[in-house]
Amino acid sequence: MGVVRISVLKxxxxxxxxxxxxxxxxxxxxxxKFGSISTLEGMLPHLFEEVKxxxxxxxxxxxxxxxxxxxxxxxSREHAPALLKMAGVRAIIAKSFARIFYRNAINLGLxxxxxxxIPEVTEEGDTIEVSxxxxxxxxxxxxxxENFRPFPNEILKVIAEGGIxxxxxxxxxxPWGTG
Amino acid sequence: xxxxxxHKILSRKAGRAVSPGEIIVVxxxxxxxxxGTAPLAxxxxxxxxxxxxxxxxxxxxxxxxxxxxxxxxAAATVHRQMREFAxxxxxxxFDVGEGICHQVIPESGLVKPGMxxxxxxxxxxxxxxxxxxxxxxxxxxxxxxxxxGKTWLKVPDTVKVxxxxxxxxxxxxxxxxxxxxxxxxxxGLTYKAVEFVGEGVxxxxxxxxxxxxxxxxxxxxxxxxxxxxxxxxxWYEERFGYSPKPIQPEDNASYEEELNLNLSNLEPQVxxxxxxxNVHPVSEVEGVEVDQVFIGSCTNxxxxxxxxxxxxxxxxxxxQGVRCVAIPASRRVYIDLIRSGIxxxxxxxxxxxxxxxxxxCIGAHLGLLAEGEVAVSTTNRxxxxxxxxxxxxxxxxxxxxAAASAITGRLTDPREFIGGG
Ligand code: SF4
Numbered sequence: 315m316g317v318v319r320i321s322v323l324k325x326x327x328x329x330x331x332x333x334x335x336x337x338x339x340x341x342x343x344x345x346x347k348f349g350s351i352s353t354l355e356g357m358l359p360h361l362f363e364e365v366k367x368x369x370x371x372x373x374x375x376x377x378x379x380x381x382x383x384x385x386x387x388x389x390s391r392e393h394a395p396a397l398l399k400m401a402g403v404r405a406i407i408a409k410s411f412a413r414i415f416y417r418n419a420i421n422l423g424l425x426x427x428x429x430x431x432i433p434e435v436t437e438e439g440d441t442i443e444v445s446x447x448x449x450x451x452x453x454x455x456x457x458x459x460e461n462f463r464p465f466p467n468e469i470l471k472v473i474a475e476g477g478i479x480x481x482x483x484x485x486x487x488x489p490w491g492t493g
Numbered sequence: 494x495x496x497x498x499x500h501k502i503l504s505r506k507a508g509r510a511v512s513p514g515e516i517i518v519v520x521x522x523x524x525x526x527x528x529g530t531a532p533l534a535x536x537x538x539x540x541x542x543x544x545x546x547x548x549x550x551x552x553x554x555x556x557x558x559x560x561x562x563x564x565x566x567a568a569a570t571v572h573r574q575m576r577e578f579a580x581x582x583x584x585x586x587f588d589v590g591e592g593i594c595h596q597v598i599p600e601s602g603l604v605k606p607g608m609x610x611x612x613x614x615x616x617x618x619x620x621x622x623x624x625x626x627x628x629x630x631x632x633x634x635x636x637x638x639x640x641x642g643k644t645w646l647k648v649p650d651t652v653k654v655x656x657x658x659x660x661x662x663x664x665x666x667x668x669x670x671x672x673x674x675x676x677x678x679x680x681g682l683t684y685k686a687v688e689f690v691g692e693g694v695x696x697x698x699x700x701x702x703x704x705x706x707x708x709x710x711x712x713x714x715x716x717x718x719x720x721x722x723x724x725x726x727x728w729y730e731e732r733f734g735y736s737p738k739p740i741q742p743e744d745n746a747s748y749e750e751e752l753n754l755n756l757s758n759l760e761p762q763v764x765x766x767x768x769x770x771n772v773h774p775v776s777e778v779e780g781v782e783v784d785q786v787f788i789g790s791c792t793n794x795x796x797x798x799x800x801x802x803x804x805x806x807x808x809x810x811x812x813q814g815v816r817c818v819a820i821p822a823s824r825r826v827y828i829d830l831i832r833s834g835i836x837x838x839x840x841x842x843x844x845x846x847x848x849x850x851x852x853x854c855i856g857a858h859l860g861l862l863a864e865g866e867v868a869v870s871t872t873n874r875x876x877x878x879x880x881x882x883x884x885x886x887x888x889x890x891x892x893x894x895a896a897a898s899a900i901t902g903r904l905t906d907p908r909e910f911i912g913g914g
Contacts, residue, residue: 384680392631413684413715414615414631416647421633466516469645478637479541486543488641490518 322474323446326454327378327404331438332365334382338394338415340365341386354393354400361397375402378444380436382408385426386415395419405444407451409433420469423477427451431460446470496743497651498718499686502626506609513650513749522608522625524638525554527594528561530613532571533632535578538640547582548642554585554603556594561850563589564858584639592823592849595619595707595791600825602729606721606737609646611638616791616873618710621718622702623725624740626686628715649686649715650749653742656693658757662912663801666701667793667871667891670708671762673754675772683713685749690720690742693756699728700795707792708873711769761906764889767877775894775906784866786817786899787880788844788892790854793871794822796829798892803838805896805910811843812902818860819844820852844899856880862887869898 342357343364362369379385379398385408386394395418398406406419407427419426425446432451436442441454449464465473468489475481481489494500494513503511506519526534538544547553555575563569572589579586587597595616598604606624610617613635620627630644638644654673660666674681687709689702697705702719709717719725721739729735760774788794788802799819811817819839821827827849830836839846845860853860854872862868862881868888870880875887890898893907900910 384683387680392633410683413713414629417634418631420645421631421637463514466518468518469516479537479544479633482543482637482640483541488637488643490643490645 323470324444325376325404326441326443327376328374329378329380329436329438329440329442330366330369330373331436332379332381332385334409335384335387336365336381337388338386338391339388341394342397354396357393357397358400361401370401373401373403376404377402378442379403379406380408380433380442381406382433383410385411386419387412392418392422395422395424399424407432407442407444420472421478423473423475423480425465425473427462429460429462431458446473494648494651494747494749496746497748498624498688498720498740498742499626499649499651499716500746501740501742502607502609503646503648505607511648513648516645516647518643518645519609521552521611521638521642521644523552523554523598523603523610524612524635525556525594525598526613526635527556527558528568528571528575529559530632530635531555531575531578534613534636534639535574537633537636544636544640547584547639550583552642553582553639554587554598555579556587556591556597557589558587558593559851559855560857561589590824590848592825593791593794593851595703596794596822596826599623599703600823602733606725606740611635611644615710616707618714618717619703619707619791621706621709621716622699624719624721626716626718629710649684652682652685652687652750652752653748654687654689655691655751655753656689656697656756657691657753658693658755659696660693660701660756660759663805663891663893663907664756664759664761665801665891665893666697666704668759668762669697669701669754669756670705671764671772671889672759673752674708674712674764674770675762677712677752679711679768679770680713682709685714686716686718687714688718688742688748693754694719694722695724696756698797699725700797703795704792711873761891761894761908763894763904764875766875766886766888769873769875769889775904778888779904779906781867781888781904783815783869783898783902783904785860785862785868786811786815786895787820787853787860787868787870787872788895789818789820789822789852790872791822791851792873793892794820794826794849796826798871799826799830799835799839802892802896803835805893805907806839806842806844806900808910809842809900811899815899815902816860817844817899818847818853820847820859821849823849853880869895869904871895
């Protein structure tokens with residue numbers, strides 16, 4: 315992977331646990347997206363405000379979100395993954411993702427990882443280890459690991475550099491040539 | 494997924510056999526955005542100077558359709574920005590009145606079987622009716638596709654929907670897709686590519702296929718694809734004198750999931766508020782009083798839709814107190830309605846016929862709902878308040894059911910006026 319810092323692709327973090335069908339509205343309510351607050355910074359205090367009050371104060375850089383099915387459903391503005399990333403969340407491990415959220419997350423450099431067992435067993439505060447290169451996610455406290463299909467190299471590069479726009483800024487083109 | 498339409502299209506684009514769940518990078522054959530999504534895409538491009546270019550202007554289109562002509566200064570400003578962008582990069586612009594993106598793009602011959610198409614709009618799946626792999630994306634995605642001509646895609650699982658029997662007047666594609674959504678629910682096809690195959694496909698017009706593909710996204714699908722059959726080939730031949738190379742699924746294609754739908758015993762379907770999967774046969778919801786009827790949108794704004802409405806409205810006229818708004822999905826449809834005399838019939842029957850725009854579909858203009866009002870609409874979403882006041886209601890139906898309801902002023906089975914028994 316050349317210049318990419320290994321820590322971006324292999325990391326451990328504390329888990330924040332959510333259930334099924336967490337919508338983009340649960341992540342950031344529509345009333346903040348289009349209401350009086352227009353900046354991402356301004357929206358940050360309202361992140362997960364109804365499903366996990368106080369999340370914004372307690373979340374630490376490098377934490378991960380662990381969730382059930384269909385994470386990121388609903389209106390798929392890019393605000394939702396952008397805010398999670400801004401809050402310090404390093405990865406989302408869910409049973410499945412809503413399609414446009416999945417794309418947006420990768421494009422912003424926030425890896426969406428599909429796993430079945432880890433979301434079943436994880437409790438809030440457990441330590442989760444992720445290796446994006448190997449395609450492996452572990453719950454250290456529960457001593458359980460699960461493999462997932464690794465992202466292709468090009469996507470890993472995009473994630474490592476903080477997203478597709480950042481990648482293009484840094485390299486003048488996409489990792490898959492052209493541009 | 495071997496042998497499915499999705500497998501064939503994506504494997505050819507990737508240059509190797511693909512499998513569900515893997516991420517591939519492909520050339521985009523066509524990318525488009527409209528006045529709701531183009532501004533953000535242009536902003537993404539402007540913020541990164543390396544992105545401020547267009548890889549191939551022939552493969553990019555902008556469409557002014559959501560608030561058109563501009564009802565506000567803000568919309569006018571966005572439209573001006575789109576014109577400037579189109580001029581600067583030499584990309585195709587469909588300006589005010591030309592039509593709704595998912596209609597004017599295929600009508601202009603820009604979509605062909607086998608293509609990978611990205612649109613910055615969830616209903617881009619409409620173009621699956623032309624055996625294209627067409628899907629909706631966000632603004633960053635479309636900006637990258639404009640600038641580089643490429644995108645990444647996660648290969649979806651494929652679901653086969655086997656259509657049996659015959660679709661007969663006044664049943665339309667809308668009834669088929671509403672029935673399917675009712676069965677599988679609004680999240681039932683999340684992330685999947687749906688392919689419509691079987692004997693029944695032959696009995697469904699290209700326009701109705703577009704309606705069906707259009708609403709696959711309401712069940713969460715990533716694409717809703719029809720094979721290239723004789724009907725589609727004639728569609729191309731009549732309009733462009735061109736015969737596309739057909740793409741068909743293999744007989745032994747392996748699908749992750751298979752569903753069946755019999756067209757022959759289908760009843761007209763209604764999606765009652767507030768969810769698209771709250772689907773009932775019309776007999777269960779008949780009689781609901783109606784304030785507005787809307788026939789139009791990318792779902793049902795084509796010639797056959799107004800032809801069906803006119804056939805029914807010939808038997809009566811729009812009831813006093815009901816407003817009936819009819820909006821063709823493109824200028825070409827509009828002209829065809831004038832030439833064929835349907836425009837006059839609709840106007841005589843008491844409908845308001847407007848120029849082509851998305852209009853009331855998203856509550857932008859040309860027919861909003863007051864508190865407590867009820868609309869019967871041929872559009873694709875019935876979330877509470879979508880067409881106006883937050884306490885207004887929308888029932889989704891076919892143009893036939895819409896026209897019948899306009900006559901009686903309550904939700905009505907179109908078979909009272911035409912066909913059926
Ligand atoms: S007609 Fe409605 S659904 Fe179709 S593109 Fe316009 S706003 Fe979207």
